[in-house]
Amino acid sequence: MIKVAIIGVGAISKAHIDAYLSFQERCEIVALCDIYPEKAQRAAEKFTNHLSIYSDYKQMINEEEIDLVSVCTPPYTHADITIDVLESGVNVLVEKPMASSLEECDAMNEAARRNKKVLSVVAQNRFMTPIKKLKSVLNSGLAGEIVHIQIDSHWWRGYSYYDLWWRGTWEKEGGGCTLNHAVHHIDMLQWMVGMPKEITAVATNTAHDNAEVEDLSIAICKYENNCLAQITSSVVHHGEEQTLIFQGRNARISVPWKVTASQSMENGFPLNDPIVESELQKLYNQYPSQKHEGHSGQIEDILLALEGKKEVLVDGIQGKRTLELIMAIYQAASLKQTVKLPLTKNDPFYTRAGVLENATYFYEKKKHISNFNSEDITIGGNYK
Incomplete structure (x- = not known):
């Protein structure tokens, strides 16, 4: 059983959670982490099994037995979190975009190579x-x-x-x-x-x-x-x-x-x-x-890779x-x-x-709110 944790429990994390739940015979979500732990707690209430809740991802990867982490945080955090997780000996599926710079992509790919861990970048389409x-x-x-x-x-x-x-x-x-x-x-x-x-x-x-x-x-x-x-x-x-x-x-x-x-x-x-x-x-x-599409298809892809049955379709080189x-x-x-x-x-x-x-700075950012009440989003990809 592959043990999974999710870092960042914002809107896109729901796609990851639902996808992992499609493969309950092969993986289990054991921990959720968010700088707003109440968001993680609300998500955990949907599960029948006990989940550990963290506000510090470093504490989570030090305390929990984890095989795979989904990184669903804002783009500027992707590189640091992904590298820390890989260095701890855990595989990573990181949301798009892979990082904020090509230099960061290089560091992420080097961490995956050095630690012999899987790094996959979300490209669900x-x-x-x-x-x-x-x-x-x-x-x-x-x-x-x-x-x-x-x-x-x-x-x-x-x-x-x-x-x-x-x-x-x-x-x-x-x-x-x-x-x-x-x-x-x-x-x-x-x-x-x-x-x-x-x-x-x-x-x-x-x-x-x-x-x-x-x-x-x-x-x-x-x-x-x-x-x-x-x-x-x-x-x-x-x-x-x-x-x-x-x-x-x-x-x-x-x-x-x-x-x-x-x-x-x-x-x-x-x-x-x-x-x-x-x-x-x-x-x-x-x-x-496809039997499984979108995020479910990609998560099946990384599960197959961790089971030793294939290489991931979207690795860090593709992400870069x-x-x-x-x-x-x-x-x-x-x-x-x-x-x-x-x-x-x-x-x-x-x-x-x-x-x-x-970069061209068009305007100044005028407002900073912590969270929206609604987490309903559109993720595109309806190509029928």
């Missing part, structure tokens, strides 16, 4: 059936070489969203919608087609003058084959419609799933190609549905690649330059100090 189906179709090559990609990471957050004490600042949240919302779609992009060679970007804050960070950014990625990918990261889009569209030489495929294929008439104008569409649809239909794309977007937007990848340790957005010094 990789475990959604439509996403796995799309990845399979892309890997087949039937759509042809990809020439254009459109990523719409559209979310909506009200003005009060940035009133929470750790949100809306470069120091504590680490960035705005590009880092904390579009991270899901940027992760899927680099997982599906790899890393681009350069990035240009613009960012703005158009509706939240109570936050230092951006609420809208648009980035253009250029790949070695001259494919362009456009990424819109937003918390100002009503409806939260989220799409990934891949235009191949043979066909267009996307999530939500849609396939359209064209062939050329003699004059170069398009003619529908039902044969290619049928082949792609058949391949999409063949891929099985996603953050590298995001930091390149921030560097391009803040310094108004085209940024070459990969980023190096000499790049201004490689370290946390560099980010704090060079």
